[in-house]
Amino acid sequence: MNIQQLMRELREESDSKIVLLVADGLGGLPEEPGGKTELESARTPNLDACVREGVSGLSIPVLPGITPGSGPGHLGLFGYDPLQYRIGRGILEALGINFPVGERDVAVRGNFCTVDDAGRITDRRAGRPATERCVAMCRRLQEIHISGVEIYVEPVREHRFVLVLRGDGLGDAVNDTDPQQVGARPLEAVGSDPVSAKTARLVNQFVAGAARMLHDQAPTNMVTLRGFARYPKIETMQEVYGLRSAAIAVYPMYKGLARLVGMKIADAGATLGDQMETLRTLWNDFDFFFLHYKYTDSTGEDGNFAAKVEMIEKLDGELPKVRALEPDVLIVTGDHSTPSKLRSHSWHPVPVLLWSKTCRPDAVVEFGETYCLRGGLGQFEAKHLMPLAMAHAGRLGKYGA
């Protein structure tokens, strides 16, 4: 029995409210041996107060040693085993540009490239065109019509776009058409099962049409495709937990991930202050609130330790606005670590604090990686966080008599 089945079986009605505040890439590393992490360096009186009253620990996003992308990182926090529920690259790319992918869709990442007269690739990124040119070329490709399928061609930036095929019985077991080297011709799409063969046939028609429409548009005179992905079948938060859930995120990718599990996507505004205002506005209409804060990750990816510290302090400053709404359960954590020292996502466990009136004290008085090691939640796979939230929210009945 997986966690979703258990939740469906045990969940109970309640008026309680749960807030899951995800500081993307929260976990870090010291810059120098013997130093402190970003979170440990930051002045965080409000987070520390929560930790003193609540319980803390460290979340392992997937498994020890495994560095997650944003997709698996968030699925785990929403309670879905990221090794069981996989989101393909094409779908993630579509979510990232806020394209409303749905159940009949196969999405794939596209590149504009340059080919010579013999059709051989001379530049896999078409000289990195300006995004305006990408937009114009996508508009052109949008004119391609293929019977039996709806086609959407959406610009991302520079040479990158997303192609979405919408129709019935489309598989995604299709090879990349990008040969990954110059001097070679784009590959033909081939499906490795009957439904994917259908997708491949449609895709090859699309590519033939694109070659015709772009032939005089060098350097953007051809396309390659990578990462075919069908829309994943995931039970919604409503179905699993009985929670009316709202996502208050600024960036499209995180809105998209929340949409995958059936959350209502709020109009969040652009700043953390706006997000807090949105939270207040929606407070009476939902049970579960996913707040996504991006800047702890982006400063980490920039390798900017001081800026990440500042972003954590800024988040801490807004926390009283959440507390003022008196949630029954407040969780602050990240979807993964992004140590400034590594300038990338990492596998290190992520600090977690869970505040509610039913926490057992754990003697941790400050929020930080080293302190959380002694926390009452211990180290646990991220997928176990939602059942803990549900329990502390009084929303889970007893298992067995």
Add this chain to the structure above:
Amino acid sequence: MNIQQLMRELREESDSKIVLLVADGLGGLPEEPGGKTELESARTPNLDACVREGVSGLSIPVLPGITPGSGPGHLGLFGYDPLQYRIGRGILEALGINFPVGERDVAVRGNFCTVDDAGRITDRRAGRPATERCVAMCRRLQEIHISGVEIYVEPVREHRFVLVLRGDGLGDAVNDTDPQQVGARPLEAVGSDPVSAKTARLVNQFVAGAARMLHDQAPTNMVTLRGFARYPKIETMQEVYGLRSAAIAVYPMYKGLARLVGMKIADAGATLGDQMETLRTLWNDFDFFFLHYKYTDSTGEDGNFAAKVEMIEKLDGELPKVRALEPDVLIVTGDHSTPSKLRSHSWHPVPVLLWSKTCRPDAVVEFGETYCLRGGLGQFEAKHLMPLAMAHAGRLGKYGA
């Protein structure tokens, strides 16, 4: 998805080097209540320095409460779930005498025994003959030829030998022929599936031949067989992790276990100093080095607390030779605990230290069971150690986008 699949999918090329130093049976217990363990008692300045810079924790070899043999203990450390990958007794016995078992082999443990004129067992161990006699009797049995199969009869010691059948389509679902009591006749071998029935038929021919050849050799005038085991199918370290792996072990059993997962078996010499010299010699030709140190286990099995302390200190003294090679990841742990107090393997979690430049500090400053309880790795199943090593070695890409 199991860990092996995940590693195949995520692994990346790198020049980094990983050293896994296994101090067999490392974990211990205090002799007296309130006392220290062997590791805590030992003076280990070099291990302590590693722990201060690295991260520590406790490894659970199989599952809580489960005491592993050497086979499962090492498979776990190599990243293979010991509950999924099982090595049968016959194969382990063959590995222990350095017999080069291969993919077409079924191995089984044999005992010389004594039977009376009616064929009933009067001594299950044939009066524990001298090993020379065992060798002579095995040479005699080696003369048995059975069409369709190669047969190897290899002495172990006293009454014990190993029988290996080499051929195609041999199963190992065959009962022990040892009736486990005197007064009974050896049992006929019966296979419980078609391939095992073939093995049983060949084995019964072998036993009939042995009875004829030994009939005038009392007390070693008959044989019994136990623990039929086929060579296990295990992906190699190269296939799973993309690591060129070398084993630097002195004892045959550990060389054999390393050979099972495709490691190159080095000529290690006889002392820890020799092993260090071998490590240095092989340094440029491999990515992963498994160093096996036996004496922490054997002194534990002897119940000799002081000697185990001494063996740990000796290991600590050689550690600078490993550090001098500048591995990217250095792990020191055991395959299980062997507390001198219990004079045997035990289920207690095993201290682990992992040193690399990407460790998050955990405030542990000394290497020992109690200190490791507060370590950043927490307590984890041994099978998760290799993914951690791969991550710290910069050899794993991101899971999902």
